Amino acid sequence: MTGDAADRLLPDPKRPFRLIVTGGGTGGHTYPALTAVRTLQGRLAATGRALEVLWVGTADGLEARVAAAEGIEFATVATGKVRRSRNPLEIVSNIKDMGRALLGVIQARSIVSGFRPDVVLATGGYVAVPVGLAARMRRRPLVVHEQTVRLGLANRMLARAATRFAVSSESTLSLLPESVRAGAVVTGNPVRPEALSGRPERAVEALGLHGFDRSLPTVYVTGGAQGSQQINTLMYGILPWLLSHANVIHQCGAANLEGLRRDAGQLPAELAARYLLTGFVGPELPDVLALADVVISRSGAGTIAELTALGKAAVLIPLASSAGGEQEHNARHLHEAGAAVALLGNVSPDGLRQAVAPLLADPAYRADIAKRAMAHGRPDAADRLVDVVLSVASPTDGSH
Numbered sequence: 001m002t003g004d005a006a007d008r009l010l011p012d013p014k015r016p017f018r019l020i021v022t023g024g025g026t027g028g029h030t031y032p033a034l035t036a037v038r039t040l041q042g043r044l045a046a047t048g049r050a051l052e053v054l055w056v057g058t059a060d061g062l063e064a065r066v067a068a069a070e071g072i073e074f075a076t077v078a079t080g081k082v083r084r085s086r087n088p089l090e091i092v093s094n095i096k097d098m099g100r101a102l103l104g105v106i107q108a109r110s111i112v113s114g115f116r117p118d119v120v121l122a123t124g125g126y127v128a129v130p131v132g133l134a135a136r137m138r139r140r141p142l143v144v145h146e147q148t149v150r151l152g153l154a155n156r157m158l159a160r161a162a163t164r165f166a167v168s169s170e171s172t173l174s175l176l177p178e179s180v181r182a183g184a185v186v187t188g189n190p191v192r193p194e195a196l197s198g199r200p201e202r203a204v205e206a207l208g209l210h211g212f213d214r215s216l217p218t219v220y221v222t223g224g225a226q227g228s229q230q231i232n233t234l235m236y237g238i239l240p241w242l243l244s245h246a247n248v249i250h251q252c253g254a255a256n257l258e259g260l261r262r263d264a265g266q267l268p269a270e271l272a273a274r275y276l277l278t279g280f281v282g283p284e285l286p287d288v289l290a291l292a293d294v295v296i297s298r299s300g301a302g303t304i305a306e307l308t309a310l311g312k313a314a315v316l317i318p319l320a321s322s323a324g325g326e327q328e329h330n331a332r333h334l335h336e337a338g339a340a341v342a343l344l345g346n347v348s349p350d351g352l353r354q355a356v357a358p359l360l361a362d363p364a365y366r367a368d369i370a371k372r373a374m375a376h377g378r379p380d381a382a383d384r385l386v387d388v389v390l391s392v393a394s395p396t397d398g399s400h
């Protein structure tokens with residue numbers, strides 16, 4: 001949709017567009033929400049219109065910190081976790097949580113009535129449930145977005161309340177109730193715009209990678225936001241070999257950094273010069289991705305969205321216990337399309353070495369996988385989601 005469409009939806013161009021965004025708990029729910037907000041803001045600004053945003057989340061979730069850092073107004077509601085258990089102790093917790101969930105709905109109703117949003121955008125996590133239900137009760141348009149191929153519990157609960165249900169992958173459509181599927185739309189998973197515009201040289205400067213041998217390929221190893229002990233262990237099984245063929249940036253998770261630093265201290269100096277070990281890659285992430293020729297990674301939804309939007313050759317080692325096996329699904333799906341190399345089941349250091357070696361040795365093979373990966377990317381996912389938000393927008397008439 002263009003700015004013209006936004007004009008049609010908001011007869012009074014001076015009146016700011018009002019959005020309630022809700023979702024959080026983890027980065028997976030938080031960052032796509034933030035990207036959608038920023039994209040909507042940009043689209044409205046292009047037509048000279050302001051955006052008023054209220055983020056409804058939990059005080060201890062990542063979304064509270066992100067909203068504060070971005071200067072987004074923030075409100076909290078009570079949330080309750082729903083467990084499926086017959087354990088008597090858990091039943092007591094469940095009753096308490098149901099009470100909190102009810103309180104959350106009452107609080108959310110009052111927030112929605114007070115803010116009078118043109119649209120409510122929910123991106124998953126427990127907190128999205130009361131806010132989504134309140135949107136329905138107050139008859140405000142509700143857009144629900146699912147990031148992963150499997151439906152999260154919160155989104156399953158909200159599916160029937162949604163005005164439009166947006167998913168990141170075609171394969172999720174069949175999991176939606178039939179009545180919801182008809183109006184569902186595949187947008188992809190919004191990738192923060194800066195992730196797509198990294199520059200290799202900036203990574204070298206910012207991270208002090210002056211010992212890297214630029215005639216060799218660079219491998220970025222990542223275990224997702226928390227790091228992965230499985231990937232760390234595999235890496236230390238192949239590290240001297242890997243460093244004799246490549247430069248390596250290894251994101252190991254903040255909690256694992258100290259222990260691995262001691263092991264890295266054993267590397268010969270000429271190999272150590274080509275190795276950067278870090279707990280978490282912060283604002284340099286886009287530049288690190290730009291520098292990487294090969295990525296060894298978990299297959300969480302956010303990472304997959306970035307790697308495919310950019311077109312990166314990747315070896316994927318899914319987290320076996322991810323909800324509904326979604327990481328395994330992501331990895332297998334790309335592997336079957338020749339768009340990544342997936343290592344499933346019990347992975348050995350030798351298995352990893354055999355998967356990585358041809359990617360390092362053969363730039364044409366690497367480029368082919370990268371090209372196929374890119375065919376799965378949706379760099380315009382945030383724009384598509386914003387299209388959906390604008391298409392359901394209904395100006396409030398003050399009667400709610």
Ligand SMILES: CC(=O)N[C@H]1[C@@H](OP(=O)(O)OP(=O)(O)OC[C@H]2O[C@@H](n3ccc(=O)[nH]c3=O)[C@H](O)[C@@H]2O)O[C@H](CO)[C@@H](O)[C@@H]1O
Pocket residue numbers: 026027028029031147148222223224225226251279280281282285299300301302303304306319322323326327
């Ligand atoms: C352990 C777990 O429950 N994982 C889930 C979690 O993954 P998790 O949040 O770990 O992984 P995702 O791949 O979704 O997102 C990670 C995000 O953090 C960024 N990043 C990562 C490391 C780093 O050092 N710096 C950095 O900025 C990545 O670029 C990416 O944008 O939510 C995802 C849903 O979205 C799910 O698919 C995963 O199964």
